[in-house]
Amino acid sequence: MRRPPLILGGGPAGSAAAITLAAGAAGGARPVVIERTSTPGDAICGGFLSWRTLEALARLGVEADALNHARVTRLRLFTRTRMLETSLPAPGIGVSRARLDALLLDRAARSGAGIERGVTIREITDGAARTADGATLSADALFLASGKHDIRGSARPAAARGADPTLGLRTRRIGSAPRQVGDAIELHLFDRGYAGVVMQEDGSANICLAIHRSRLTEAGDPDRLLQALAAEVPAFGERLAGDAAPIDAIANVPYGWRARHGMDGLFRLGDQAAVIPSLAGEGMGIAIASGASAARAWLAGEAGAAWQQRFAAQTARPLMVAGAVRAMAERPGRFAALLPIAARLGVIDAVAAATRIAHR
Numbered sequence: 001m002r003r004p005p006l007i008l009g010g011g012p013a014g015s016a017a018a019i020t021l022a023a024g025a026a027g028g029a030r031p032v033v034i035e036r037t038s039t040p041g042d043a044i045c046g047g048f049l050s051w052r053t054l055e056a057l058a059r060l061g062v063e064a065d066a067l068n069h070a071r072v073t074r075l076r077l078f079t080r081t082r083m084l085e086t087s088l089p090a091p092g093i094g095v096s097r098a099r100l101d102a103l104l105l106d107r108a109a110r111s112g113a114g115i116e117r118g119v120t121i122r123e124i125t126d127g128a129a130r131t132a133d134g135a136t137l138s139a140d141a142l143f144l145a146s147g148k149h150d151i152r153g154s155a156r157p158a159a160a161r162g163a164d165p166t167l168g169l170r171t172r173r174i175g176s177a178p179r180q181v182g183d184a185i186e187l188h189l190f191d192r193g194y195a196g197v198v199m200q201e202d203g204s205a206n207i208c209l210a211i212h213r214s215r216l217t218e219a220g221d222p223d224r225l226l227q228a229l230a231a232e233v234p235a236f237g238e239r240l241a242g243d244a245a246p247i248d249a250i251a252n253v254p255y256g257w258r259a260r261h262g263m264d265g266l267f268r269l270g271d272q273a274a275v276i277p278s279l280a281g282e283g284m285g286i287a288i289a290s291g292a293s294a295a296r297a298w299l300a301g302e303a304g305a306a307w308q309q310r311f312a313a314q315t316a317r318p319l320m321v322a323g324a325v326r327a328m329a330e331r332p333g334r335f336a337a338l339l340p341i342a343a344r345l346g347v348i349d350a351v352a353a354a355t356r357i358a359h360r
């Protein structure tokens, strides 16, 4: 009998793997999730879940209404001078990561997975994971789901970050912002970056930015950066009204990176498998698709390397399309005039469809 698989990280990718592995374990190989946080955190994320991701979550036993009763039905795009609004192909939702991650991990536990919280993996070496307190955890398969955080021995290459790396910044607003945002997912486009704004289940507006470091360097600090962006796109400034939550940040998001080759015994999931530009709102879709798919492959007797290559092929089109759209979104001065034409020609719907991952 194979030894129980170990899942390193309890975000959407790790939980999807745990639920699928536990459901297929049939008496043996009960999976164990190792999660460094002791209580559900609130990862830096735009919090938008597409219709396709909601279907995948429902198959894992997490219904959309448990996340948020409200639906996001429209996309609103802002540049300095323009606003464009269009219907989404199907409703999505906005949800805090604290809520999503807690429900998914709870579902994994109820499916039979073991959950070890407050344990940090420091290194992966010779097919085993070493914890911060020096223990070595061995398993027939490691499912690497540490997301935005790299682990020594399996880190994504620094070159993937580029010469002017992208930062993720997140804050929230309560008060006047909710009325403006309503049932839309908003994208505010700036020089060298963009912000997504969406309402969450707790009534706050989640404001999440992906922006090149050079903009932060020019502004001096995150607060002054937000002021500069508010001056650049006035509607964004209006969204910043209301009671402010602190600004959280994450450095060096390697958008566009994919694990093209695999290694037997190691399944790279979620952001450790492929990092899609966040304006596509599909990172969590990829995380869930990868977790479920890798778990099924392992249950079917696969060792990892071939699965990783297949998953990389599956992510190629969504990443390529999202990368091209991101390149234009970060130069709104040059491309903003094309937006109304793109909407009339159905290009926005086509992009929304082409950036979704297939859940097989």
Ligand SMILES: Cc1cc2nc3c(=O)[nH]c(=O)nc-3n(C[C@H](O)[C@H](O)[C@H](O)COP(=O)(O)OP(=O)(O)OC[C@H]3O[C@@H](n4cnc5c(N)ncnc54)[C@H](O)[C@@H]3O)c2cc1C
Binding pocket: 008, 009, 010, 011, 012, 013, 014, 034, 035, 036, 037, 043, 044, 045, 046, 047, 048, 049, 050, 119, 120, 121, 122, 145, 146, 147, 148, 149, 151, 167, 168, 169, 196, 208, 209, 210, 253, 269, 270, 271, 272, 278, 281, 282, 283, 284, 285, 287
């Ligand atoms: C600015 C920004 C906006 C985004 N907006 C959206 C959006 O609107 N919609 C969308 O679908 N996607 C969005 N994404 C992408 C999305 O956040 C990620 O793709 C998704 O979180 C990946 O899930 P994951 O499970 O791979 O990793 P994560 O969500 O990062 O989870 C990793 C888990 O592993 C744990 N962990 C990390 N290191 C260790 C360790 N050493 N030991 C043990 N545990 C560890 C962490 O605590 C965490 O719980 C956005 C990303 C950014 C940067």
